[in-house]
Amino acid sequence: MHRILILGGGVGGTLTANLLARRLKKQVDRRDAEITVVDATGAHIYQPGFMYIAMGGERAEKLQKSERALLDDRVRLVVGTVDRVDEVARTVTLADGTALPYDQLVLATGARILPEAIEHFEAEAHHFYTAAAALRLRKALDAFTGGKVVIGIASMPYKCPPAPLEVAFLIESELRERGLREKSEVHFASPIGRAFTIESVSEMATPILEEKNIELHTFFNVETIDPERKVVQSLEGEELPYDLLILVPPHKGQQFLMDSGLAPAPGGWLPTDRFTLRVGDRPNVYALGDATDLPLSKAGSTAHFEAPVVVENVVATVEGRAPSGKHATYEGKVMCFFEVGDGKGTLLQFDYDHPPKPPKPNQFWHLGKIVFNKTYFHTVPKGRV
């Protein structure tokens, strides 16, 4: 019996499990292989939809499905919280003491947000990285009657790199539509020397910021929030006063990965080979999605394109051969839609060797994103696209 254990039931874990079930159908039916997914909640959540709870009338219940319903019947689902990985014993232990042995381990454990890492964040700042926080932001926007809006990024890396810029563009559009633009300032604070990490995307976004009169503040690494003076202060010594503060919270990898010696502190991102997706030099441990330390977007799209590579490598081991074909190695492919407001969007498509060349924003790419969001549960996790 070859035991394949997948930790995490997000995009990466679910898609990997379903593709494996398809490729190893005979082995699973003969009980020569077993595919198990461990997920903390048993609910699969479409996180890119959170932004639309704040900005587009989306509802939290539409963004959630039962993980069991998305998994192939040949995949076993265990709902539980991982406590530790013992690499010597090749066993994962859950918080309730359940021990799950493995021959190959796939880490699709995502990223976690830590708003509490910045004092006063939870009382003063809004974000859109949970359904509840996005709904709270929506209510704050509804109550907003004009003033200074500051949108920023507390630290890098973080999930869905375009999201804070998209939110800035969408809020600016909304303020115009509501007749509040003249009474408002919109500020965008970036931790680096430009609006976006990838230079070509920054070159696309910066003129749109200028056109929409959104003031860009570069090298703004959030240090403190002063709730009495209503200012956010940067490590670089700059202050931005706010009436409405929206910050991407700090992110880290999972604590148990650091506790188990798989990922270094303090970030907890898994040291992942950019081509094989193996963790370190381990021949039987793979990582994909937000959990890796790869220089790529932490986005479902990245996991979507990584999953077939993990699957080919795992299947090759089961079949006792070298990985082969177009999914033998990962070339860094990522594809993301990017909202720019006013019903327009663009597309970022890139890999390790080819930076994105975003097309001129238009309605088509905005609609593309909406259609993708609405059809996600029927397509991506099941390996249909």
Added chain:
Amino acid sequence: MLDTTPNITRTIDARGSFCPGPLMELIRGIRESQVGDILAVLSSDKGSKIDIPKWIEKAGHRLIVVEALDGHDRIIVEKAR
């Protein structure tokens, strides 16, 4: 190259990391250091020798030197405030 090597308090080896990784590593290092500490960042990302000095200027620290070494750059900075 410097005639004399400054007394480096901490070296941050960010080789193999891509923009903005080396800058973010330096920012973390600066946060954890004392005023007067000297930090060296090793980076193989070509953008670092431009981005990091710009950040050092904005943040009010002192750039000591940018050196091109074998396959990477070494940027040395003093935490000034």
